Structure formats: C-alpha cells, structure tokens
Amino acid sequence: MHEPHRPVLLAVDDDDHVLRAVRRDLSRAYRERFRVLASGSPLEAIQLLDTLLQRGEQPALILADQRMPEMTGIAFLAEAARRFPSAKRVLLTAYADTGVAIAAINEVRLDHYLTKPWEPPQERLYPVLDELLADWESGYEPPYQGIRILGHRFAPATHRLRDLLTRHRLPFRFEEAASPDADLPVVVLPEGERLVRPSHGELVTALGLAAELSHPHYDLAIVGGGPAGLAAAVYASSEGMATLLVEAYVPGGQAGTSSRIENYLGFPSGISGVDLTGRAVTQALRFGVDVLAPVEAVALRRAGRACLLRLSDGKEVTAASVLLSTGLSYRSLDADGAGRFEGAGIYYGATTSETESCADRHVWIVGGANSAGQAALHFARNARHVTMVVRSRGLASGMSAYLVDEIEATPNITVRPYTTVVSAEGTERLERITLHDAATGAKSTEEAEYVFTFIGARPRTEWLDGMVSRDQHGFLLTGPDLGPASALPEWDLPRSPLLLETSVPGVFAAGDARANSVKRLASSVGEGAMAVAMIHRYRAES
CATH class of the missing domain: 3.50.50.60 (FAD/NAD(P)-binding domain)
Known part of the structure; x- marks a missing residue:
C-alpha cells in the first residue's frame, strides 16, 4: 500500500560529530511524525530541497549551522526560504556568533537560533522545536495523495474519466491544465504511475478493479448491471448459482446517474443513485458474483442447451441461462451542432x-x-x-x-x-x-x-438482432407478447415461453429493455428477482 509522505526535518552541518548528534536527537523525539534528513554540505542540501519541491514534499523545519565553508547558514536558510517560505528556520551557532544570529532574525526571517551544545535536549532543544513545529502544523495542509486527473474541464475525454471514477465512488482530485496538450487527460495514481489518455478498461485494470472469470461455465450470465441485473445477481448467487455479471460501463445503469431517488421503498430521506447501486454491487460481490466491467456483450448464440456469450475483450463465456437486462441509452439531443x-x-x-x-x-x-x-x-x-x-x-x-x-x-x-x-x-x-x-x-x-x-431512451439491444425477438422499437419481447410458441424458430420446448422468457429457451429479459415493462426502479428490481425464480424452473426442466 502506498504510504503518504511525512513532512521533513532537515539538519545541515559540515561537522560530522554535530550532524550525528542533531540527527540522533531529532529522530528520538520526532521520527513518528516526521522524516528526518541530514546533510553535511549546504550545496547538497539545496539539491535535496529541490528534489523535495519536485516531489511535492514539504519540509516542516530546517536547521543549519552558521559556519560552513561552502556557504554560511544564513545564506543557506535564505535559499531554503525561497523554495519553502512556510518552513521553520533555525540557525545553529556558537556563543561567539549570537550577534550574527540576532541580526539574521530580520534578514532571513529566522524563527530561532540555538547555541551549541544544546544538552540536555529535553530542556534546551525539544521545547523550542515543539513550539515551532506546533505553529507550523497549525497551518499545514498535507499534500493530496489520492488519484488525480489532469485535463481540460470541457474536454469530452476528461469528462468521461471523471464520470467513470465518480460512478465507481472513487475520490479523486481534478486539476485544470493550463494549456492545450495532445497527451491529456492524464490520470496520476497514488503510487505515482501516470496513465496518458487511458481507456476505461486500462484505468479499471490499473486501479485493480478488473475481475477475472472464476468459473469455466456459469449457471447464469447477466448482461447489464442496472437495478434488474444487480437484483438478479444478488438473488441468484445467494441461492448458490455460479453467476456472472457483464456491464459495458459501470454497474448501476441509468439509476446510477440519478442525483436523488426519493420514492424507493426503505429510504424515506432519499438516496443517490450512485450510493444505492454501489451498495447493490457490494452485496453481489459478497455473494461471489463475478463482475466484468467495462466489458460489452457483442454476440449471443446457443451451444446445445447452453448459451454462449462473446465479449468485447475477445472472451467467450458459456452459461446454462442468460438474463438480458441491458437497460436503455439516453437519446441524443436533436439540435444542430x-x-x-x-x-x-x-x-x-x-x-x-x-x-x-x-x-x-x-x-x-x-x-x-x-x-x-x-x-x-x-x-x-x-x-x-x-x-x-x-x-x-x-x-x-x-x-x-x-x-x-x-x-x-x-x-x-x-x-x-x-x-x-x-x-x-x-x-x-x-x-x-x-x-x-x-x-x-x-x-x-x-x-x-x-x-x-x-x-427518452432506446434499448441497448442492437447486438441481439436476428437472435432474440424484438418489437419495432428494439425492446425485447417476452412471454405472451411473443405469440404462439410454434412460430418461434429457436423454440424447441413443449411449453410456451415463461412470462420473462424471450424467444430463445433459457434466455430471459428484465428491466427497462423488456417490452411493456414498467419503467421504474422498483419494478426493475422486482423483475430481476422474479427472473431468477423462472430460471430455477427452466433449470429443473433441463
């Protein structure tokens, strides 16, 4: 796991004996809260400060000896102040240099000076540094260590990445780019890895969200991760069925984009679509559902009594039954430009x-x-x-x-x-x-x-053309809406299709993509649960 950077305490002295002593005393008292660094050369210490600046790290306090051959302590602290104006600055002096130290309080905004030796540190060192560090910490904001997106606010590619992370409930910081750049957007991960214009699949994989198939054959494959698909996944997996959920974008469907749902049973104060569907995903995963996203189903065919799904990533999955809960896509705005x-x-x-x-x-x-x-x-x-x-x-x-x-x-x-x-x-x-x-x-x-x-919206069913019966608007026909079973070319069972069964035995439909369904969240959840009961009946017949 990535460890956040701790603020730095930096000691600079060309006397090895003094440097070891100050590093020892700083480490004893502050190593739990700060990273203690030491340098015997002010020039090397300046390079170290530049490195901290590039990494976005922050020194809380800098101690420097006054008498160093390469550069005086005052000159070094002046350079440090230009790079890190908020860091506390302490000068180490001999008794003979106290006048110089007092003058430096105004010259380089020196916060304190310490005369050597400072023994015992409990009396002459720690009280001074404790007060300085407490003052520094009161105004310190730790650097952001999470996911960052660099891009242009109104660039479509940037918007899609921001929306993807939001739908996954992953916190991130968006940083507006100052100028156009062909390599934007860039996603910076907490470990420092930079993803340049990543696809949704690449980002999900890099974040460790991509799942693998854990079964060679599934009892139920669900296409579409909206409320109907998620409800079916929870019920099927909780009843011991090996269940796969395939979602083209982020599980949640259109319900996941709802800013506030106030008429869903059990949430009198309302709940956002992201929170509601996020809970459903967590529930499904707890029951052992394999969730593949973002992956599209691109073809469906029968393989004996089983069904075979071909996916956009090249995989083929077999399942005893398939539930089509593909949901709807918003219609494009019919306006010029x-x-x-x-x-x-x-x-x-x-x-x-x-x-x-x-x-x-x-x-x-x-x-x-x-x-x-x-x-x-x-x-x-x-x-x-x-x-x-x-x-x-x-x-x-x-x-x-x-x-x-x-x-x-x-x-x-x-x-x-x-x-x-x-x-x-x-x-x-x-x-x-x-x-x-x-x-x-x-x-x-x-x-x-x-x-x-x-x-308005249209059903995501184009990929099923020629395989599953649809109405003139593309919605999936099921049960009585299919007409006589004898007229269905794929139908080979002695009974008629069940209420949520399509024109293909073992292939069911639920939710908004089903013809004549009630386009409401609660009814989609209900259809998903009801479909599992019918799938059990189909399995008993097979």
Missing part, C-alpha cells in the same frame, strides 16, 4: 462528476420525466438558477406529483413549456443554445454552459 459538445457542455443524465462545476452557474435541464425532475432539484441546491425545457405543456403529464410539487416550491427553478432546443453553438465548449417556443413560434438564443438532457 449538439454532437460537437457532448461531454463539453451537453451531458446525458445527471453526471454527478459535473455537480461541483455547476455551482453558482445557470443549468439547463431538457426533459420532463422523473429523472429530469430529480436532476433539477439536485442542481438547484448549488446552481444560481435551473431552467427546465419541456416539450409538453407542463410537468404533470410525465412526472410524479411529489416531484412536481417540490419543483414548484423551489424558487430558483423555472419551467419553459412547449419549448425545444434547436441548435447549440460555441468554440471549444458549449456557449449558447437556441430555443423554439412552439406556442408562440418565437426563437430565442440563450447563454448556456451546462445542458443536461433526459429526452
């Missing part, structure tokens, strides 16, 4: 990685369903103003009543009905949007830095 600013001012879902950036800014929300309402209330806590752009005449037709009431009671939220975004403009990032009011026919151009869109 919008594609240029995806991740650079236009975002899909309430990306919590941008919450801090929106403080005291004007935020635009496009859409009028529950997810849009939750996002509006979330951003209204810190944004200067939030404007909701709604195609219909108001919020009541597509949003839960409790959200409508909260929005109406929030003074810094405005709703613009009958309105759509028709164009987006800017240079390197979004700067303006043009709105069309269908009620009046008028167009207006507004300044806009942050636009979050919630305008």
